[in-house]
Amino acid sequence: MTGSEAPPSFRLAYVPGVIPTKWVRIWQERLPDIPLHLVAVSAAEAPGVLRRGGADAGFVRLPVDRTELSAIPLYTETTVVVVPKDHLVTAADEVSAEDLADEIVLHPLDEVLDWEQRPGQAAKERPATTADAVQLVAAGVGLLIVPQSLARLHHRRDLTYRPVTDAPQSRVALSWPEEKTTDMVEDFIGIVRGRTVNSSRGRRPAPAQPKEKRPDAGGARRKPAAHKPTGRGRRTGSGGVAKGGKRGKPRRRS
Structure with a gap:
């Protein structure tokens, strides 16, 4: 380089x-x-x-x-409406766009939801950003509908949110x-996508290295020797060791 x-x-x-x-x-x-x-x-x-x-x-x-x-x-993402903690909406576990028909709903210029028809009553002006809209919700100016991750990103202790069942999703x-x-x-x-490091389409694994042969004491691998009889096995018949017996002293001839 x-x-x-x-x-x-x-x-x-x-x-x-x-x-x-x-x-x-x-x-x-x-x-x-x-x-x-x-x-x-x-x-x-x-x-x-x-x-x-x-x-x-x-x-x-x-x-x-x-x-x-x-x-x-x-x-x-789940779509939610951001409201003050003391708002009537908090009495329900979830709401619909129709439930917000009489509310002022803020639509910031950086809105990420694709509405065919925006719910609620429009505010006089559109906030420049979602962060600005959250501040207006805290001030009691209106409500805000956003993906849940944005509600969490701009979390305030005096605000909460509820899912909107029929709103578009991001x-x-x-x-x-x-x-x-x-x-x-x-x-x-x-x-x-959760692939492992060795996946064929994940990080390219290093090429496998050939295994090295372990040399013996003499520096080369030897084949095991074939078994050879030692000549000390048990034999039967004259001059040999009787089966199950021991070799004794020779008898004296008279």
């Missing part, structure tokens, strides 16, 4: 609500020689960052343009540029 060449590294983008800690830890255990750099991006920015090469792969919210990006859907996927499916991208796909 020359002085102008940078060492290999892997850049992983992720959108708000996604916690990549588990996968990063496994990467560091399996590939300690290749640093993994996290790139935090908004849900709207993520596809463009991947297309421009700002990251090698990323956790995104679907949909994405499949003509340029590959995507592996990972999970679908799907999270691992995505990367189709034309840049590198070995490192394949390695990370294997980690996310």
Whole structure:
């Protein structure tokens, strides 16, 4: 490697609500020689960052343009409504969009849910971000419907949430540029999919080394010698050892 060449590294983008800690830890255990750099991006920015090469792969919210990006859907999130802890909604375990028809429902400009018709009453202005909308919920201005991971990300002690049964849901996927499916991208796909380190599509295992033969004391392996009689076995008949007897002294001749 020359002085102008940078060492290999892997850049992983992720959108708000996604916690990549588990996968990063496994990467560091399996590939300690290749640093993994996290790139935090908004849900709207993520596809463009991947297309421009700002990251090698990323956790995104679907949909994405499949003509340029590959995507592996990972999970679908529960959609919840964020409300003050003393709100009437908290009396139920879950609600429907119709239950919120008379409520002011905030729709931030960075909203990630794809609504055909937004529920509730619209606020006079749309908050710029989900974080801003959460602050307005705490101030009693209105309610907010988001994927559950975003409700947890912006958790406040004075707020809680309940599932919305008929709201659209957000799907999270691992995505990367189709034309840049590198070995490192394949390695990370294997980690996310739970493949073991020895999987044929996981991290490429090192070639097996031939087993070395253990030499004997003389430096070479010898074949075991065939069994040979020693001549000391029991024999019957004259001059031999009687079966079950012992060789005695010769008799004196008279």
